[in-house]
Amino acid sequence: MSDPxxxxxxxxxxxxxxxxxxxxxxxxxxxxVMISYPLxxxxxxxLFFKCENLxxxxxxKIRGAANAVFSLSExxxxxxxVTHSSGNHGAALALAAQLRGIRAWVVMPRNAPKVKVRAVExxxxxxxxxxxxxxxxxxxxxxxxxETGASLIHPYDDDRVIAGQGTAALELLExxxxxxxxxxxxxxGGLLSGTAIAAKSLRPEIQVAGCEPANADxxxxxxxxxxxxxxxxxxxxxxxxxxxxxxRTFAILQERVDRIYPVTExxxxxxxQLITEHLRITVEPSGxxxxxxxxxxxxxxxxxDMRIGIILSGGNLDADAPGLK
Amino acid sequence: MSDPxxxxxxxxxxxxxxxxxxxxxxxxxxxxVMISYPLxxxxxxxLFFKCENLxxxxxxKIRGAANAVFSLSExxxxxxxVTHSSGNHGAALALAAQLRGIRAWVVMPRNAPKVKVRAVExxxxxxxxxxxxxxxxxxxxxxxxxETGASLIHPYDDDRVIAGQGTAALELLExxxxxxxxxxxxxxGGLLSGTAIAAKSLRPEIQVAGCEPANADxxxxxxxxxxxxxxxxxxxxxxxxxxxxxxRTFAILQERVDRIYPVTExxxxxxxQLITEHLRITVEPSGxxxxxxxxxxxxxxxxxDMRIGIILSGGNLDADAPGLK
Numbered sequence: 001m002s003d004p005x006x007x008x009x010x011x012x013x014x015x016x017x018x019x020x021x022x023x024x025x026x027x028x029x030x031x032x033v034m035i036s037y038p039l040x041x042x043x044x045x046x047l048f049f050k051c052e053n054l055x056x057x058x059x060x061k062i063r064g065a066a067n068a069v070f071s072l073s074e075x076x077x078x079x080x081x082v083t084h085s086s087g088n089h090g091a092a093l094a095l096a097a098q099l100r101g102i103r104a105w106v107v108m109p110r111n112a113p114k115v116k117v118r119a120v121e122x123x124x125x126x127x128x129x130x131x132x133x134x135x136x137x138x139x140x141x142x143x144x145x146x147e148t149g150a151s152l153i154h155p156y157d158d159d160r161v162i163a164g165q166g167t168a169a170l171e172l173l174e175x176x177x178x179x180x181x182x183x184x185x186x187x188x189g190g191l192l193s194g195t196a197i198a199a200k201s202l203r204p205e206i207q208v209a210g211c212e213p214a215n216a217d218x219x220x221x222x223x224x225x226x227x228x229x230x231x232x233x234x235x236x237x238x239x240x241x242x243x244x245x246x247x248r249t250f251a252i253l254q255e256r257v258d259r260i261y262p263v264t265e266x267x268x269x270x271x272x273q274l275i276t277e278h279l280r281i282t283v284e285p286s287g288x289x290x291x292x293x294x295x296x297x298x299x300x301x302x303x304x305d306m307r308i309g310i311i312l313s314g315g316n317l318d319a320d321a322p323g324l325k
Numbered sequence: 326m327s328d329p330x331x332x333x334x335x336x337x338x339x340x341x342x343x344x345x346x347x348x349x350x351x352x353x354x355x356x357x358v359m360i361s362y363p364l365x366x367x368x369x370x371x372l373f374f375k376c377e378n379l380x381x382x383x384x385x386k387i388r389g390a391a392n393a394v395f396s397l398s399e400x401x402x403x404x405x406x407v408t409h410s411s412g413n414h415g416a417a418l419a420l421a422a423q424l425r426g427i428r429a430w431v432v433m434p435r436n437a438p439k440v441k442v443r444a445v446e447x448x449x450x451x452x453x454x455x456x457x458x459x460x461x462x463x464x465x466x467x468x469x470x471x472e473t474g475a476s477l478i479h480p481y482d483d484d485r486v487i488a489g490q491g492t493a494a495l496e497l498l499e500x501x502x503x504x505x506x507x508x509x510x511x512x513x514g515g516l517l518s519g520t521a522i523a524a525k526s527l528r529p530e531i532q533v534a535g536c537e538p539a540n541a542d543x544x545x546x547x548x549x550x551x552x553x554x555x556x557x558x559x560x561x562x563x564x565x566x567x568x569x570x571x572x573r574t575f576a577i578l579q580e581r582v583d584r585i586y587p588v589t590e591x592x593x594x595x596x597x598q599l600i601t602e603h604l605r606i607t608v609e610p611s612g613x614x615x616x617x618x619x620x621x622x623x624x625x626x627x628x629x630d631m632r633i634g635i636i637l638s639g640g641n642l643d644a645d646a647p648g649l650k
Contacts, residue, residue, distance in 0.1 A: 038447060054359060280383060281607065
């Protein structure tokens with residue numbers, strides 16, 4: 001095993017993440033890691049923002065989607081790919097399919113943000129709308145799979161996707177090796193799983209934290225209770241973070257994630273504003289969640305030299321979304 | 326001479342730009358080069374955006390300011406630095422001085438954008454306000470120089486500053502070597518001079534274009550008439566582009582710049598919006614000007630494979646500025 005992790009194996013390992021990075025590097029951006037002295041002062045720590053909102057397709061999701069699509073055999077690829085997604089994974093899979101020159105079908109809930117619907121369309125995928133429940137999404141995807149013979153590329157319950165998402169942390173830690181903690185948003189757990197595998201393998205002493213809306217705190221509740229909890233019925237403006245863990249991602253999180261930070265709706269909005277003002281970039285609400293614990297001094301550290309890596313996960317802001325006026 | 330340029334020598338050469346890059350690299354960001362398929366389609370060409378709006382201090386100006394400040398002897402540095410600037414250079418010089426741990430005085434016109442005044446203050450420089458004319462700025466700076474014994478770091482009429490500004494094009498061409506054209510904004514001509522020296526030295530066949538508001542078209546008029554023309558009395562929202570060339574920058578532009586594109590106020594606003602939507606970054610009006618000729622199909626090319634480098638120069642958007650509501 002070339003994986004230097006001290007943890008028992010669950011899911012893809014560091015080698016799979018390195019292979020994913022080699023596979024997708026010709027297609028994705030090596031996104032910038034930004035710093036800001038005023039934000040450091042606000043946090044009382046040193047912050048390193050990995051700007052996946054500046055990634056192709058507008059989010060980290062292209063990493064996992066491209067790794068899955070370019071892992072398919074020629075015969076599989078010829079039959080196309082299917083997914084269900086409230087947005088960023090759908091756009092990313094559409095773009096990954098376009099880059100390989102194959103067909104893509106995307107099942108989206110009727111209430112998906114318009115900017116995300118437009119992106120899926122622009123990348124040439126075919127959209128099937130459904131009711132905004134996980135059951136309706138899965139049923140519509142199953143029907144498409146049956147009709148087309150295409151491959152399902154799940155938004156997070158897929159080792160190829162998890163390995164691809166882990167490449168963001170790989171790049172971040174290759175650029176800034178001495179981080180004390182790395183924070184990412186958690187929804188279905190694909191990004192957090194890939195991040196935790198990459199980070200704990202490269203640097204066993206690092207802390208890995210998931211961040212989620214207090215109004216969608218199923219990951220925190222699941223890790224506390226020891227089994228996968230249902231989604232909260234509450235509303236959150238972080239529309240990308242409403243999914244729940246799968247057994248696969250839950251197992252990885254149980255093993256390798258140190259804590260989950262809940263974030264209020266007001267903190268999400270304020271984090272978006274601070275990031276726009278000081279980093280001059282656009283993040284969507286879900287994309288700002290990972291920055292919120294540091295910016296709002298939720299992270300307790302013993303020194304101002306504590307170094308926090310933050311993955312800003314997406315930038316596809318829907319100007320029409322409620323709560324953003 | 327290690328400068329492979331085919332042009333006779335004027336101003337700093339490629340070697341000076343490489344030395345500047347080594348000098349400032351510990352302090353600045355290697356900014357991301359972004360692409361966008363929808364923007365390529367709009368332009369009918371392939372666009373490569375060098376994101377100096379994501380640079381420390383919010384603009385490319387830190388490159389020239391840091392090169393000048395870190396070129397000072399210990400004795401000179403101990404007496405501090407002075408400049409006059411409508412904004413981004415002032416903030417950049419303030420930050421460069423803070424990074425070296427020396428004092429900075431910045432003369433700013435009373436009508437400077439508030440966001441830029443706040444930035445100069447935040448970096449710990451002392452501000453002297455004056456009337457918004459070049460004469461008043463120069464008089465106030467001369468008085469400060471006399472009183473303090475500090476060094477003047479001019480926003481553009483300075484070989485150290487020009488060499489520093491050239492490092493953005495150096496990075497861009499090291500990442501994307503086969504550009505057919507490179508576009509930057511032109512105001513006093515520091516960025517365009519440094520860009521032209523770097524680009525024509527590294528790639529003699531490249532075209533170098535300056536872009537400026539049609540309402541502040543003194544560079545175009547100057548190159549047409551053969552002598553430095555006065556500033557236009559018209560208003561432009563691109564507040565950073567109201568300066569006029571110096572004899573030093575004019576000579577470099579005459580020798581190495583292929584053309585100047587004028588850009589309307591409406592085109593500037595539309596370019597800002599397109600960049601925010603598709604690249605998810607904030608550019609100030611002056612920062613969007615270099616993208617406008619490509620996005621509005623002013624650049625005539627014989628193929629869709631034409632490759633255009635665009636330096637997005639700054640992102641310090643003043644939310645209170647007229648014309649931006």
